[in-house]
Amino acid sequence: xxxxxxxxxxxxxxxxxxxxxxxxxxxxxxxxxxxxxxxxxxxxxxxxxxxxxxxxxxxxxxxxxxxxxxxxxxxxxxxxxxxxxxxxxxxxxxxxxxxxxxxxxxxxxxxxx
Amino acid sequence: xxxxxxxxxxxxxxxxxxxxxxxxxxxxxxxxxxxxxxxxxxxxxxxxxxxxxxxxxxxxxxxxxxxxxxxxxxxxxxxxxxxxxxxxxxxxxxxxxxxxxxxxxxxxxxxxx
Numbered sequence: 001x002x003x004x005x006x007x008x009x010x011x012x013x014x015x016x017x018x019x020x021x022x023x024x025x026x027x028x029x030x031x032x033x034x035x036x037x038x039x040x041x042x043x044x045x046x047x048x049x050x051x052x053x054x055x056x057x058x059x060x061x062x063x064x065x066x067x068x069x070x071x072x073x074x075x076x077x078x079x080x081x082x083x084x085x086x087x088x089x090x091x092x093x094x095x096x097x098x099x100x101x102x103x104x105x106x107x108x109x110x111x112x113x
Numbered sequence: 114x115x116x117x118x119x120x121x122x123x124x125x126x127x128x129x130x131x132x133x134x135x136x137x138x139x140x141x142x143x144x145x146x147x148x149x150x151x152x153x154x155x156x157x158x159x160x161x162x163x164x165x166x167x168x169x170x171x172x173x174x175x176x177x178x179x180x181x182x183x184x185x186x187x188x189x190x191x192x193x194x195x196x197x198x199x200x201x202x203x204x205x206x207x208x209x210x211x212x213x214x215x216x217x218x219x220x221x222x223x224x225x226x
Contacts (some may be wrong), residue, residue: 070212105155
C-alpha cells in the first residue's frame with residue numbers, strides 16, 4: 001500500500017461548482033497534513049495546512065479524519081484559476097528528529113467554462 | 114525576495130557525464146531536500162538535509178550524491194547519469210520541525226541520452 005494515495009483524476013468540473021477530493025495515508029503516526037497546489041510545469045506551492053478541527057480559507061475547506069486516516073479538500077464556487085494538480089502531503093517526525101514529508105501523486109482538476 | 118534557486122533549469126546530457134545541479138536558498142532554512150517528479154509517480158524524495166553537514170537518504174537515493182557544506186547550498190550530484198535519471202528535479206527548503214511548508218525551486222528538467 002502506498003504511503004499516501006490520491007485519485008489521480010482528472011476531475012473536469014464546470015465553473016461555479018463544488019468539488020471535493022480525498023487523500024488516504026498509511027502511517028497512523030503521521031503528525032501533520034497539507035495540501036499543495038501545482039500548476040502545469042511549475043513548482044508545488046503550499047495551499048493550506050490541515051488541522052485536526054478542520055479549517056477554511058476562503059472557498060477552500062480542509063478536513064482531517066484520523067480514525068479513517070484520510071484528509072479532504074473541498075473547493076466551493078470553483079474558478080477557472082483553480083485548474084491545477086492538488087498534492088496531498090503527510091509529515092512524520094521520528095523520535096530521532098528526522099523529518100519526512102511524503103507527497104501523493106496528485107489529483108488533476110480542470111475547471112470548465 | 115525569498116526564493117530557492119536551481120541551476121540549470123534545463124539540461125540535456127549523455128550517459129556517464131558527471132553533472133551537478135545547484136540549489137541555493139536565501140531564507141536561512143535548516144531543512145533542504147531534493148525530489149524528482151515523474152509521470153504517475155509524483156514527487157519522490159532523493160536526499161534531504163536537516164542542517165549543515167547532516168544529510169540522509171530519501172526514498173530513491175541510488176545514483177545521486179549530495180553535500181551540505183553551507184546552510185544556503187545543497188547541490189545534487191549525478192556522478193554517472195543514466196537514461197532512467199531523466200526527470201524533473203525540484204529542490205526545496207523549509208524550517209525543520211516547525212512547519213511543514215516547503216519552498217520549492219522552479220525545477221530542473223534533465224534529459225540523459
